[in-house]
Amino acid sequence: MKSTEVKKNKGISKNQWLAKALELLELEGFEAVKIEKLAKLLGISRSGFYWHFKNRQDLLQHLLDFWSQEYTSILIDDLEIKKLTADERLLTVMKMIRNKKLTKYDLAMNAWAKADPRVHEAVNKVIKMRLDFSREIFAELGFDGDELEMRARLFTCYQTWEDVTFSDNDEKQNLKLQRLRHRMFIK
Amino acid sequence: MKSTEVKKNKGISKNQWLAKALELLELEGFEAVKIEKLAKLLGISRSGFYWHFKNRQDLLQHLLDFWSQEYTSILIDDLEIKKLTADERLLTVMKMIRNKKLTKYDLAMNAWAKADPRVHEAVNKVIKMRLDFSREIFAELGFDGDELEMRARLFTCYQTWEDVTFSDNDEKQNLKLQRLRHRMFIK
DNA sequence: TATTTACTGAACAGAACTGTACAGTAAATA
DNA sequence: TATTTACTGTACAGTTCTGTTCAGTAAATA
Numbered sequence: 001m002k003s004t005e006v007k008k009n010k011g012i013s014k015n016q017w018l019a020k021a022l023e024l025l026e027l028e029g030f031e032a033v034k035i036e037k038l039a040k041l042l043g044i045s046r047s048g049f050y051w052h053f054k055n056r057q058d059l060l061q062h063l064l065d066f067w068s069q070e071y072t073s074i075l076i077d078d079l080e081i082k083k084l085t086a087d088e089r090l091l092t093v094m095k096m097i098r099n100k101k102l103t104k105y106d107l108a109m110n111a112w113a114k115a116d117p118r119v120h121e122a123v124n125k126v127i128k129m130r131l132d133f134s135r136e137i138f139a140e141l142g143f144d145g146d147e148l149e150m151r152a153r154l155f156t157c158y159q160t161w162e163d164v165t166f167s168d169n170d171e172k173q174n175l176k177l178q179r180l181r182h183r184m185f186i187k
Numbered sequence: 188m189k190s191t192e193v194k195k196n197k198g199i200s201k202n203q204w205l206a207k208a209l210e211l212l213e214l215e216g217f218e219a220v221k222i223e224k225l226a227k228l229l230g231i232s233r234s235g236f237y238w239h240f241k242n243r244q245d246l247l248q249h250l251l252d253f254w255s256q257e258y259t260s261i262l263i264d265d266l267e268i269k270k271l272t273a274d275e276r277l278l279t280v281m282k283m284i285r286n287k288k289l290t291k292y293d294l295a296m297n298a299w300a301k302a303d304p305r306v307h308e309a310v311n312k313v314i315k316m317r318l319d320f321s322r323e324i325f326a327e328l329g330f331d332g333d334e335l336e337m338r339a340r341l342f343t344c345y346q347t348w349e350d351v352t353f354s355d356n357d358e359k360q361n362l363k364l365q366r367l368r369h370r371m372f373i374k
Numbered sequence: 375t376a377t378t379t380a381c382t383g384a385a386c387a388g389a390a391c392t393g394t395a396c397a398g399t400a401a402a403t404a
Numbered sequence: 405t406a407t408t409t410a411c412t413g414t415a416c417a418g419t420t421c422t423g424t425t426c427a428g429t430a431a432a433t434a
Contacts, residue, residue, distance in 0.1 A: 028301055055393070107294075107298055111298035115216060127352060149360075150364045150368055153353060153364065154368060158341055160352060165340075165344045177340065180333055221420085221421065222422070222423090231383090233383095234382070239380095
């Protein structure tokens with residue numbers, strides 16, 4: 001086989017392990033991501049796990065890497081968003097975070113970060129990128145200095161934790177409040 | 188011994204187990220609250236644990252009850268705070284949450300809530316009480332309807348998660364931003 | 375003085391989970 | 405056809421933690 005050829009059928013089962021691990025991570029936190037539990041949920045034996053991953057730590061590292069890359073770049077690299085004015089961008093970001101559930105792993109990651117300094121570092125990087133992204137918007141809106149910093153922090157913090165804090169499913173009410181929040185932030 | 192008499196020396200060691208458990212809960216989350224680990228940290232054997240608690244679940248229930256009672260009532264039952272105007276109360280509450288570290292168990296409790304519906308219920312109750320407390324302030328400040336609701340949620344969410352989100356220790360900067368946040372919320 | 379309360383450590387059984395070894399299989403590739 | 409890749413299940417050894425039992429102790433109480 002030529003080394004340039006793409007192998008077929010590669011990583012099918014590996015992705016199943018990862019997908020199920022992400023599911024457990026979201027629903028029950030990183031401590032619940034156990035190899036035995038994953039195998040049971042997938043309906044297979046544990047042994048195949050060690051074909052794909054060195055050990056449990058290796059799997060967790062994959063989850064951390066995935067989150068670090070995926071959940072910083074989605075908003076920041078979006079070319080459509082970059083075209084918008086700061087005003088429109090603020091509202092669009094608020095909608096996207098909610099609709100695409102961009103913060104669904106945040107609680108698990110922050111809890112995990114308490115137990116593992118490498119995770120802590122990764123979480124800090126993500127927060128820093130989100131803050132920088134927000135600062136840019138508020139700078140374009142005409143804010144500067146401490147006023148800019150205060151708004152960037154308030155916005156970033158709320159958008160990160162809204163979903164965890166309020167288990168409210170009144171879509172109409174949420175849209176109304178979103179509009180009011182947007183208005184409060186731009187003036 | 189008369190049944191009305193207060194027993195001396197009661198609960199000394201029980202409180203040591205609880206205090207150490209709370210310490211671990213704050214630093215590493217509820218999954219890290221293991222009986223063996225606690226005993227090792229206390230420098231004693233595990234067997235005494237079962238004198239005080241039925242089992243691990245019983246200990247965790249105590250931690251949950253403690254948090255539920257302690258961390259709702261501190262602000263709400265404070266008579267000094269009740270005397271203040273809504274304006275002053277808002278700033279005082281912001282300062283107290285920071286100074287007394289009133290949200291130090293929130294991350295652990297929310298992560299735990301994902302795995303246990305009874306914890307989820309307790310966490311929801313605490314959030315509801317905090318929201319009601321905030322709503323009262325913003326109502327007194329002259330807000331109503333959706334505008335009041337939006338502000339109460341934004342305020343509650345930020346105050347709950349500020350400490351988790353920003354590992355910033357610049358005290359001067361924080362005080363400046365606090366004042367600006369206060370100004371933004373009251374007008 | 376006798377008893378109860380509040381503990382102590384040592385020892386054991388068992389559950390849950392990890393990691394390794396190994397033999398086998400089915401499909402794709404050389 | 406032979407080999408490699410990507411898996412499968414069974415079995416075993418080892419760790420960590422739980423919960424129970426038991427024998428003992430030191431202090432407070434009746």
